[in-house]
Amino acid sequence: xxxxxxxxxxxxxxxxxxxxxxxxxxxxxxxxxxxxxxxxxxxxxxxxxxxxxxxxxxxxxxxxxxxxxxxxxxxxxxxxxxxxxxxxxxxxxxxxxxxxxxxxxxxxxxxxxxxxxxxxxxxxxx
Amino acid sequence: xxxxxxxxxxxxxxxxxxxxxxxxxxxxxxxxxxxxxxxxxxxxxxxxxxxxxxxxxxxxxxxxxxxxxxxxxxxxxxxxxxxxxxxxxxxxxxxxxxxxxxxxxxxxxxxxxxxxxxxxxxxxxxxxxxxxxxxxxxxxxxxxxxxxxxxxxxxxxxxxxxxxxxxxxxxxxxxxxxxxxxxxxxxxxxxxxxxxxxxxxxxxxxxxxxxxxxxxxxxxxxxxxxxxxxxxxxxxxxxxxxxxxxxxxxxxxxxxxxxxxxxxxxxxxxxxxxxxxxxxxxxxxxxxxxxxxxxxxxxxxxxxxxxxxxxxxxxxxxxxxxxxxxxxxxxxxxxxxxxxxxxxxxxxxx
Numbered sequence: 088x089x090x091x092x093x094x095x096x097x098x099x100x101x102x103x104x105x106x107x108x109x110x111x112x113x114x115x116x117x118x119x120x121x122x123x124x125x126x127x128x129x130x131x132x133x134x135x136x137x138x139x140x141x142x143x144x145x146x147x148x149x150x151x152x153x154x155x156x157x158x159x160x161x162x163x164x165x166x167x168x169x170x171x172x173x174x175x176x177x178x179x180x181x182x183x184x185x186x187x188x189x190x191x192x193x194x195x196x197x198x199x200x201x202x203x204x205x206x207x208x209x210x211x212x213x
Numbered sequence: 214x215x216x217x218x219x220x221x222x223x224x225x226x227x228x229x230x231x232x233x234x235x236x237x238x239x240x241x242x243x244x245x246x247x248x249x250x251x252x253x254x255x256x257x258x259x260x261x262x263x264x265x266x267x268x269x270x271x272x273x274x275x276x277x278x279x280x281x282x283x284x285x286x287x288x289x290x291x292x293x294x295x296x297x298x299x300x301x302x303x304x305x306x307x308x309x310x311x312x313x314x315x316x317x318x319x320x321x322x323x324x325x326x327x328x329x330x331x332x333x334x335x336x337x338x339x340x341x342x343x344x345x346x347x348x349x350x351x352x353x354x355x356x357x358x359x360x361x362x363x364x365x366x367x368x369x370x371x372x373x374x375x376x377x378x379x380x381x382x383x384x385x386x387x388x389x390x391x392x393x394x395x396x397x398x399x400x401x402x403x404x405x406x407x408x409x410x411x412x413x414x415x416x417x418x419x420x421x422x423x424x425x426x427x428x429x430x431x432x433x434x435x436x437x438x439x440x441x442x443x444x445x446x447x448x449x450x451x452x453x454x455x456x457x458x459x460x461x462x463x464x465x466x467x468x469x470x471x472x473x474x475x476x477x478x479x480x481x482x483x484x485x486x487x488x489x490x491x492x493x494x495x496x497x498x499x500x501x502x503x504x505x506x507x508x509x510x511x512x513x514x515x516x517x518x519x520x521x522x523x524x525x526x527x528x529x530x531x532x533x534x535x536x537x538x539x540x541x542x543x544x545x546x547x548x549x550x551x552x553x554x555x556x557x558x559x560x561x562x563x
């Protein structure tokens with residue numbers, strides 16, 4: 088949380104999709120950060136402690152794809168909520184950390200903001 | 214009556230059958246000496262036919278057939294305690310590639326119970342296995358390629374959808390925002406087909422699943438109060454070609470958006486029903502609402518892009534469009550009749 092607003096880190100290697108996701112996050116009233124791959128995402132997560140949710144793509148260049156990144160984050164920063172989006176229509180949700188949400192691309196803005204609100208509400212209720 | 218003799222002479226016909234067998238074949242005594250071998254065997258494994266009769270199996274060629282496991286299996290077969298069925302082994306020869314063999318062996322049952330002989334069929338499956346592996350590799354490659362294409366299509370659609378929604382969030386004019394949101398709905402309607410296609414087999418789209426997903430998505434982004442407005446989907450178990458489903462999906466998208474926007478200005482409750490029925494080549498798509506009904510005559514609004522899309526796609530699907538009043542509400546029916554098409558195909562004077 089930053090100034091009472093949830094902080095969401097968007098991870099996607101496509102600049103246009105990342106831009107759209109950042110805009111979506113801001114329009115939903117959250118603070119946004121962005122990374123173009125898993126390595127950059129981890130550097131950002133290491134550099135600050137106010138990130139509440141990571142919204143990541145699956146297929147990305149670099150040392151980790153989005154699924155590995157999700158597991159890495161769950162292990163290292165357990166409280167951070169996770170939303171994963173992929174161009175793959177069928178993705179076995181069991182391959183993701185428990186409690187994370189999966190959406191096939193193209194996702195609707197509504198579906199993502201709704202999932203973010205629910206995940207972040209759980210957090211504040213805890 | 215024949216008396217027991219140490220030398221046993223095989224019938225010439227038996228030997229001839231072995232020698233001319235199309236399948237590589239060995240005819241062995243109980244102690245695994247060659248009585249006869251087929252020409253096909255000698256040719257397949259580079260063995261001079263003249264040198265083999267009377268030799269032990271393990272002395273064939275350069276000794277490459279001295280395979281302990283094979284010898285013990287053949288001995289067991291000769292003693293009647295085993296039978297070799299499709300036993301696989303590798304034949305290794307110096308300076309040659311290893312061949313994969315499938316061996317079948319059995320006792321020749323010709324009534325001579327005291328005189329055991331073995332028929333051993335040896336099939337070289339190396340090339341067949343390599344071809345099967347190649348086929349598997351190609352199939353895997355194809356699956357990966359299709360996945361890659363689907364991934365790219367999904368990403369491209371995501372870029373289009375994202376750009377449209379960013380524009381919609383930025384524009385000041387409500388009308389312009391409406392147009393951008395409609396464009397976004399149209400893109401998502403086509404994307405939903407893509408999602409169905411990637412999970413369905415044979416390139417056909419199951420309409421029930423598709424239209425349900427589509428209407429859920431439209432409802433989620435356009436209906437603020439779910440207790441007030443609802444969309445029901447009543448579709449049979451039809452599956453249609455991808456391009457037909459794209460057209461049907463876009464028609465449903467336009468008509469549902471239109472009903473959500475205009476049919477219920479002040480109604481406390483409203484329901485839109487999307488139904489599809491087919492039998493043989495005929496089908497009917499109905500989008501009905503229980504709202505205020507369509508204004509007619511001078512009060513009717515100018516047809517917009519949505520109307521144009523519905524009309525063009527209906528024509529494309531060789532259907533007929535009918536708008537009727539439901540008291541309350543409006544019923545839009547799109548009907549395709551195969552018989553009607555045959556008549557329509559006859560050119561008429563303008």
